[in-house]
Amino acid sequence: MEEEEDRMQNLRSKATELLLRKEWKDSIEAYSELISLCHDQISNTHQNLDSNHLSKLKKSLCLALCNRAEARLNLQEFPQALKDCNEAARIGNTHFKTLLCKGKILLSLNLYGLALDCFKEASLDPHELENSETINGYLEKCKKLEFLSRTGAFDISDWILNKFHGKPPELAEYIGPIEIKKSEISGRGLFATKNVDSGTLLLVTKAIATERAIVPESVFQDSKEQAQLDMWKNFIDKVVESTKKCIRTRDLICKLSTGENEDHLEVPDIDLFRPEAEDSRFHDKKIDKENLLNILDVNSLVEELISAKVQGKNSDVHGIGLWILASFINHSCDPNVRRSHVGDHVIIHASRDIKAGEELTFAYFDVFSPFRNREEKAKNWGFVCKCKRCNLENGVCSNQEMMEIEMFLGGKGLDNGGVVYRLEESMRRWMVRGKGKGYLRSSFWQVYSEVYESERLLRKWGSKIPLMENVLDSVVDAVGSDERIVKLLMRRLKRNGCGHKGNGILEMEKSMKLGRGLYGKIMKKQTLRTILIQLGN
């Protein structure tokens, strides 16, 4: 008996030391040994009916389970950590430490309401008054995240106004008015369930894994490729790690496309992607490495940092990640949603007004580029884009005259005003109208913007080419809002001053609408105005 107690004491000291040293894996091992020893002794003591000893053993077991949960929480082994807490709670359900740990696990699992209940219960413990500050901090955080996930009322203005210094704002998981349905584009897609206007938030979700690397533009191509390869490798390792830890993650990843036979894929219920989905809805699937690589190849997204977007410059930070629900969004060269990345979250918002039942699409690559470039990019993704815009341009671009115009692009010393003039004339002759014009103008955006930015070219060609406002309107109508368009508009507003023929206010309003399409309604009006003015500088 004494020998057993000594063994237990030694194990307890060893496990505690490992926990304090943050050697999580070893401490889990030590606690597992201690837990099984406690179990053995409890069943022996039950037979001997020594109630005092039994209660001591139960207390030890409870503490060991709670500490193992803490170590597992730090390794992000959430389901196992939660199981430990639940077992500990069954033994001593008002244990403060257990409640605190369980609350933190639930918070990591984005189960804000349940986490709030745990922290509330913990806050009632009269013996833990010295911890009230910690508990109050968690209570506040849960309340805020629970509110965000329910309402989608995200606001990152302060962080933006603070020039992105400090930690990114805390975001909650949010699934807006969307559902997964069979898509006419390919396989499954995300669809709007109600009419939403430009800037409306549709989805905020955290990555399964992300990996980032700093690759300065100035480094050599070889080093760049090596850095990207390393980033990809580390990213795959992280995804593999998270699939090992969680049945739910594994099952959800298995629902993603490998790019093959998409039309035969099942259409999962969107509720499965909510943090509250019951564990019993998930099956313990196996994913072999090859399958996982195919899935990652088709579904991983390159990060588009909101900081880089707002500041209008390319960032040296390159990032890649897997955001499961966002992976159901198909590509279109005529997209209606945009994404931005804040921390490990992706934020998806409408970049134009969307009708109920309409499929959500974003651009997998830059859609302000000519048809052939986009065709090549889609090919790298493994598909042929059949969107309305590609269909129209596919027809037009086989035209000899169009080929000649395309050949001019990028030519040195070229008079871009002449290219715009020629393209506009050709569109008139080919009877390209309405959205079609916007499509082609977006494809040749580079040339148009250079002309409208140049006083010299405008003097020379101004009377022969359409007004900038008309071109901008048609481009926005065709492909939605974009930094480059807003920039052009703001620069012009600055040049002409707000009082320009009384149109300044109208133009500012138009820019604000475009700005909402660009960044979403996640910032206050005043912040958006500040950013737009900065863009024009």
Ligand SMILES: C[S@@+](CC[C@H](N)C(=O)[O-])C[C@H]1O[C@@H](n2cnc3c(N)ncnc32)[C@H](O)[C@@H]1O
């Ligand atoms: C991230 S997934 C999009 C969701 C996918 N349709 C599904 O059912 O899971 C990317 C894959 O969808 C398909 N896809 C996306 N956009 C497409 C498009 N415009 N045309 C054809 N296939 C597309 C391609 O197979 C691509 O590899």
